[in-house]
Amino acid sequence: MLYDEDDCLPLSGIQHFAFCPRQFALIHIEQVWVENILTFEGRAMHDRVDDPFFAESRGTVLVSRSVPLISRALGLYGVADVVEFYLVESGGIALEGREGSWQPYPVEYKRGYTKPDDRDMVQLCAQAMCLEEMLCTRVPEGSLFYGKTRRRQKVYFDQALRQRVKELAESMHAQYSLGETPPPRRTKGCDKCSLMDLCLPKVCAKKSVRRYVGAMKAQMDRREEEP
DSSP: OOOOGGGGGGGHHHHHHHHOHHHHHHTTSOOOOOOHHHHHHHHHHHHOOOOTTOOEEETTTTEEEEEEETTTTTTEEEEEEEEEEEEOOOOOOOOOOOOOOEEEEEEEESOEEEEEEESHHHHHHHHHHHHHHHSSSOEEEEEEEEEETEEEEEOOHHHHHHHHHHHHHHHHHHHHHHHHOOOOOGGGGGGGOOOOOHHHHHTTTTTTTHHHHHHHHHHHHHHHOOO
16 A cells, blocks of 8 residues: 555654554644753754755765655655765765765664664654665665764664654544543653643543633633623
Protein backbone atom coordinates (compact mmCIF):
# COMPACT_ATOMS: atom_id res chain seq x y z
CA MET A 1 0.00 0.00 0.00
CA LEU A 2 1.20 3.47 -0.91
CA TYR A 3 -0.28 6.53 0.77
CA ASP A 4 -1.25 9.61 -1.19
CA GLU A 5 0.90 12.61 -0.31
CA ASP A 6 -2.13 14.37 1.18
CA ASP A 7 -2.61 11.46 3.58
CA CYS A 8 0.96 11.44 4.90
CA LEU A 9 1.52 12.29 8.57
CA PRO A 10 4.42 14.22 10.15
CA LEU A 11 7.41 11.96 10.66
CA SER A 12 8.05 13.55 14.06
CA GLY A 13 4.79 11.99 15.20
CA ILE A 14 6.33 8.52 15.24
CA GLN A 15 8.48 9.58 18.20
CA HIS A 16 5.40 10.95 19.98
CA PHE A 17 3.46 7.75 19.25
CA ALA A 18 6.28 5.48 20.44
CA PHE A 19 6.47 7.46 23.68
CA CYS A 20 2.71 7.75 24.25
CA PRO A 21 -0.19 7.28 21.80
CA ARG A 22 -2.17 9.80 23.83
CA GLN A 23 0.57 12.42 23.38
CA PHE A 24 0.48 11.75 19.64
CA ALA A 25 -3.28 12.28 19.57
CA LEU A 26 -3.13 15.45 21.64
CA ILE A 27 -0.55 17.00 19.32
CA HIS A 28 -1.60 15.70 15.91
CA ILE A 29 -5.35 15.14 16.28
CA GLU A 30 -6.48 17.65 18.91
CA GLN A 31 -3.78 20.16 17.89
CA VAL A 32 -2.74 20.81 21.50
CA TRP A 33 0.83 21.89 22.20
CA VAL A 34 2.45 23.46 25.24
CA GLU A 35 6.12 24.28 25.42
CA ASN A 36 8.24 23.72 28.51
CA ILE A 37 11.95 24.24 29.11
CA LEU A 38 12.77 20.82 27.65
CA THR A 39 10.91 21.40 24.39
CA PHE A 40 12.23 24.98 24.19
CA GLU A 41 15.83 23.81 24.52
CA GLY A 42 15.21 21.07 21.99
CA ARG A 43 13.68 23.51 19.50
CA ALA A 44 16.55 25.96 20.00
CA MET A 45 19.02 23.16 19.34
CA HIS A 46 17.25 22.23 16.11
CA ASP A 47 17.12 25.88 15.04
CA ARG A 48 20.90 26.04 15.30
CA VAL A 49 21.21 22.94 13.14
CA ASP A 50 18.50 23.62 10.57
CA ASP A 51 19.55 25.51 7.47
CA PRO A 52 18.04 24.22 4.21
CA PHE A 53 20.66 26.08 2.16
CA PHE A 54 23.66 24.73 4.07
CA ALA A 55 25.99 22.18 2.53
CA GLU A 56 29.48 21.67 3.86
CA SER A 57 32.22 19.59 2.29
CA ARG A 58 34.82 17.98 4.53
CA GLY A 59 36.97 16.04 2.15
CA THR A 60 35.25 12.68 1.78
CA VAL A 61 32.17 13.83 3.75
CA LEU A 62 29.39 16.11 2.51
CA VAL A 63 27.05 17.53 5.18
CA SER A 64 23.51 18.66 4.28
CA ARG A 65 21.04 20.17 6.77
CA SER A 66 17.25 20.29 6.88
CA VAL A 67 16.81 17.60 4.22
CA PRO A 68 13.14 17.13 3.17
CA LEU A 69 11.90 13.55 3.56
CA ILE A 70 8.88 11.57 2.45
CA SER A 71 7.88 7.92 2.31
CA ARG A 72 4.62 6.96 0.63
CA ALA A 73 5.14 3.39 1.87
CA LEU A 74 5.12 4.57 5.50
CA GLY A 75 2.84 7.54 4.87
CA LEU A 76 5.26 9.93 6.60
CA TYR A 77 6.92 13.20 5.68
CA GLY A 78 9.33 15.46 7.52
CA VAL A 79 12.81 16.94 7.64
CA ALA A 80 16.10 15.32 8.65
CA ASP A 81 18.29 17.52 10.86
CA VAL A 82 21.44 16.42 9.07
CA VAL A 83 22.27 13.91 6.36
CA GLU A 84 25.94 13.20 5.89
CA PHE A 85 27.13 11.67 2.62
CA TYR A 86 30.31 9.59 2.82
CA LEU A 87 32.43 8.89 -0.24
CA VAL A 88 32.52 5.11 -0.73
CA GLU A 89 34.02 2.77 -3.27
CA SER A 90 30.72 1.07 -4.06
CA GLY A 91 27.08 0.84 -3.01
CA GLY A 92 26.40 4.56 -2.72
CA ILE A 93 24.51 7.01 -4.89
CA ALA A 94 25.53 9.64 -7.41
CA LEU A 95 25.28 13.28 -6.35
CA GLU A 96 24.94 16.08 -8.85
CA GLY A 97 28.17 17.99 -9.22
CA ARG A 98 30.14 15.40 -7.24
CA GLU A 99 32.31 12.57 -8.46
CA GLY A 100 32.13 9.06 -7.04
CA SER A 101 29.54 7.21 -4.95
CA TRP A 102 28.14 8.63 -1.73
CA GLN A 103 26.54 6.79 1.19
CA PRO A 104 23.72 8.66 3.02
CA TYR A 105 23.98 8.74 6.82
CA PRO A 106 21.19 10.49 8.81
CA VAL A 107 21.98 12.29 12.07
CA GLU A 108 19.21 13.42 14.45
CA TYR A 109 19.95 16.00 17.16
CA LYS A 110 18.40 15.64 20.63
CA ARG A 111 18.80 18.03 23.57
CA GLY A 112 19.06 15.58 26.46
CA TYR A 113 20.38 12.12 27.14
CA THR A 114 19.88 8.65 25.68
CA LYS A 115 16.28 7.55 26.25
CA PRO A 116 15.31 4.39 28.15
CA ASP A 117 13.04 3.39 25.25
CA ASP A 118 13.28 3.34 21.45
CA ARG A 119 11.41 6.56 20.60
CA ASP A 120 14.51 8.32 19.21
CA MET A 121 15.72 5.26 17.35
CA VAL A 122 12.43 4.70 15.54
CA GLN A 123 12.38 8.35 14.45
CA LEU A 124 15.90 8.05 13.05
CA CYS A 125 15.12 4.73 11.39
CA ALA A 126 12.00 6.24 9.79
CA GLN A 127 14.21 8.99 8.35
CA ALA A 128 16.54 6.35 6.92
CA MET A 129 13.62 4.48 5.36
CA CYS A 130 12.45 7.71 3.76
CA LEU A 131 15.93 8.27 2.32
CA GLU A 132 15.99 4.72 0.99
CA GLU A 133 12.69 5.20 -0.81
CA MET A 134 13.65 8.61 -2.18
CA LEU A 135 17.19 7.73 -3.27
CA CYS A 136 16.69 4.07 -4.18
CA THR A 137 19.54 2.93 -1.97
CA ARG A 138 20.21 1.18 1.32
CA VAL A 139 20.86 3.13 4.52
CA PRO A 140 22.13 0.64 7.11
CA GLU A 141 22.93 3.02 9.98
CA GLY A 142 22.81 6.54 11.36
CA SER A 143 23.47 8.43 14.59
CA LEU A 144 21.67 10.25 17.40
CA PHE A 145 23.55 13.24 18.79
CA TYR A 146 22.65 14.14 22.39
CA GLY A 147 23.29 17.70 23.54
CA LYS A 148 23.91 16.89 27.20
CA THR A 149 26.62 14.34 26.53
CA ARG A 150 27.88 15.94 23.29
CA ARG A 151 28.28 12.48 21.86
CA ARG A 152 26.81 10.41 19.10
CA GLN A 153 25.00 7.14 19.57
CA LYS A 154 25.23 4.92 16.52
CA VAL A 155 22.01 3.17 15.52
CA TYR A 156 21.91 0.13 13.23
CA PHE A 157 18.70 -0.22 11.26
CA ASP A 158 18.16 -3.94 11.60
CA GLN A 159 15.04 -5.80 10.51
CA ALA A 160 13.47 -5.69 13.98
CA LEU A 161 13.76 -1.89 14.18
CA ARG A 162 12.44 -1.48 10.64
CA GLN A 163 9.44 -3.68 11.45
CA ARG A 164 8.83 -1.63 14.58
CA VAL A 165 8.75 1.54 12.45
CA LYS A 166 6.27 -0.01 10.01
CA GLU A 167 3.95 -1.14 12.81
CA LEU A 168 4.09 2.27 14.52
CA ALA A 169 3.36 4.06 11.25
CA GLU A 170 0.35 1.80 10.61
CA SER A 171 -0.96 2.37 14.14
CA MET A 172 -0.48 6.13 13.78
CA HIS A 173 -2.58 6.19 10.63
CA ALA A 174 -5.25 3.98 12.19
CA GLN A 175 -5.55 6.25 15.23
CA TYR A 176 -5.49 9.40 13.12
CA SER A 177 -8.26 8.01 10.89
CA LEU A 178 -10.43 7.31 13.94
CA GLY A 179 -9.80 10.82 15.23
CA GLU A 180 -9.91 9.60 18.81
CA THR A 181 -7.65 10.32 21.76
CA PRO A 182 -6.96 7.29 23.95
CA PRO A 183 -7.38 7.60 27.72
CA PRO A 184 -4.26 8.45 29.73
CA ARG A 185 -1.95 5.85 31.19
CA ARG A 186 0.19 7.20 33.99
CA THR A 187 3.94 6.51 33.57
CA LYS A 188 7.20 7.98 34.87
CA GLY A 189 7.57 9.84 31.58
CA CYS A 190 4.46 11.92 32.34
CA ASP A 191 6.39 14.16 34.73
CA LYS A 192 8.61 15.52 31.93
CA CYS A 193 5.88 15.78 29.31
CA SER A 194 5.06 19.36 28.30
CA LEU A 195 1.39 18.36 28.01
CA MET A 196 1.15 17.13 31.59
CA ASP A 197 -1.15 19.95 32.73
CA LEU A 198 -3.48 19.47 29.77
CA CYS A 199 -3.35 15.69 29.60
CA LEU A 200 -4.37 15.41 33.26
CA PRO A 201 -3.76 11.67 33.51
CA LYS A 202 -5.39 11.50 36.94
CA VAL A 203 -8.45 13.55 35.99
CA CYS A 204 -9.65 12.84 32.48
CA ALA A 205 -9.24 9.11 32.28
CA LYS A 206 -11.95 8.84 29.62
CA LYS A 207 -12.24 12.40 28.33
CA SER A 208 -10.46 14.19 25.54
CA VAL A 209 -8.50 17.29 26.39
CA ARG A 210 -10.61 19.28 23.94
CA ARG A 211 -13.79 18.36 25.82
CA TYR A 212 -12.18 19.09 29.17
CA VAL A 213 -10.81 22.48 28.10
CA GLY A 214 -14.16 23.32 26.49
CA ALA A 215 -15.98 22.53 29.71
CA MET A 216 -13.57 24.62 31.74
CA LYS A 217 -13.96 27.57 29.34
CA ALA A 218 -17.75 27.33 29.51
CA GLN A 219 -17.58 27.34 33.30
CA MET A 220 -15.36 30.43 33.30
CA ASP A 221 -17.69 32.19 30.86
CA ARG A 222 -20.63 31.52 33.15
CA ARG A 223 -18.72 32.95 36.10
CA GLU A 224 -17.95 36.12 34.14
CA GLU A 225 -21.62 36.56 33.30
CA GLU A 226 -22.67 36.30 36.93
CA PRO A 227 -23.41 39.67 38.59
